[in-house]
Amino acid sequence: MSTTSCAPGTGVSWRVGHDEDRLVCYERSVVAELQQLFTDSLRQARLMHLREWQTRPVMVGRCDKVARLTTPL
Numbered sequence: 001m002s003t004t005s006c007a008p009g010t011g012v013s014w015r016v017g018h019d020e021d022r023l024v025c026y027e028r029s030v031v032a033e034l035q036q037l038f039t040d041s042l043r044q045a046r047l048m049h050l051r052e053w054q055t056r057p058v059m060v061g062r063c064d065k066v067a068r069l070t071t072p073l
Helices: 028-044 050-054 058-070
Strands: 002-007 011-016
Touching: none
Parallel strands: none
Antiparallel strands: 002 011
């Protein structure tokens, strides 16, 4: 869940509601671009049920793990 709000007297802030992601940005053009990226990503997302997640191909799971490990890089 994302939230968009105005920080008192400073401009615009945009936060992603996941524990690992926090961002406060006061540049309106950057906020607009981030909102667009989030909206585009959400449009491409699809609901996955637990059973489907648990039975996904082994290589997909491995790729997920590698992506998770390399994300901070």
